[in-house]
Amino acid sequence: MPESTAETHVDINSESDIVKVRKTVRDLAAAQGFGPTDVTRIVTAASELARNVFRFAGTGFLQMKQYEEGPRRCLELLFEDQGPGIADIEQAMEPGFTSGGGLGLGLPGAKRLMDELELDSVPGRGTRVTVRKWMNSSQKKGLAA
């Protein structure tokens, strides 16, 4: 179980809220101790996911959680909306697939930039995307590579 949790909530109702999401995520990730490159990765992933919420659902929110599990620190971002949902999740995770006229990099890109991504969607009901970044995990990956 997480030892300590801090939560932050950001509503996504307009295009300018995407900028607000980026700023909030940047400040919290940096304060939590992530290095500049990881902060950029996390903020970029958040920007993709916030834009998906706004573009496909119109409104939704971001719930950020910061917690520690033993020696590891985690930043968790949950994006939730009650939009049209995703009919084919496998297809949505394919790089280059788009239903919104974009590059089709949002979901697969966010997955590559973060350590974990969970996608939960019911067509007609909404979508919930959870991404996590663990501190030091990139260093561990670097050693393993």
Add this chain to the structure above:
Amino acid sequence: MSADSISVNRIREVLLVTVPPEPDDETITMLQEKVLAAMERHNARGLVLDISTVDTLDSFFARTIIETGQMVKLMGGRTVIAGMRTGVAITATQLGLVFGHLLTALDVDRALDLLGES
């Protein structure tokens, strides 16, 4: 960040645009229109996009830059992306962005060199 904050400067036959640090989608879209109008007005032969203050280059922003480069090319100009930060370069690559035919330079000076101005 409003669209008014984008400045388009002309150095001889090259346009220099400094992209604001945290542009919203509307600003990015305005930037494209502003650049293309300036290309025509100044009969420019090149464009330098200075992104050295940009911390977040997501797929929307990248797509607009790539498209702008293609449009500038159709108008007979070359586009150089200047000053991409380390973290942005790493993130853009991992995100899967492909910048195609756009030229890149470490900073504005080298970008101008690349376009034959110094």
